[in-house]
Amino acid sequence: MPGRFPRFLLLSLETLTALMLSGCVAFSGYEVIEKWSQTSTGANPKEAAALCPGGKKVLGGGAVVAFQSGNSFPEDGQGILYMSSPTADNNGWQAGAVNSDPTHQWAVKATAYCAKVTP
Secondary structure (H helix, E strand, C coil): CCCCCCCCCEECHHHHHHHHHHCCCEEEEEEEEEEECCCECCCCCEEEEEECCCCCEEEEEEEEEEECECCECCECCCEEEEEEEECCCCCEEEEEEEECCCCCCEEEEEEEEEEEEEC
16 A cells, blocks of 8 residues: 555664754664564464674564465465564564464565664
8 A cells, every 4th residue: 555654674772862862863784684584384382583793783574474386485465464573682583473374385574674873
């Protein structure tokens, strides 16, 4: 829908608060890190964590559940995200999902938006 904020982008409140309080003025080395869970059938939970490289902080992130269709992974309408949040140490983004259709080959992907932060 036009005018809607992308549902896959979530900002880390802890990171943004720390940046505002620290008087941060610069980001460098911006990088997008993606990590997929194992692809398989079944309804069991799957998790993935996209971790920022050393010296970088997570600025935000997101997650998506996808099923295998040939060589591509379109979004899976049967997938249910139960977790999409910064890691406990704010060094990446974690995602968890289940799938209501156990016959699909599916996976969950975590995406972290990382950068060096200079005050």
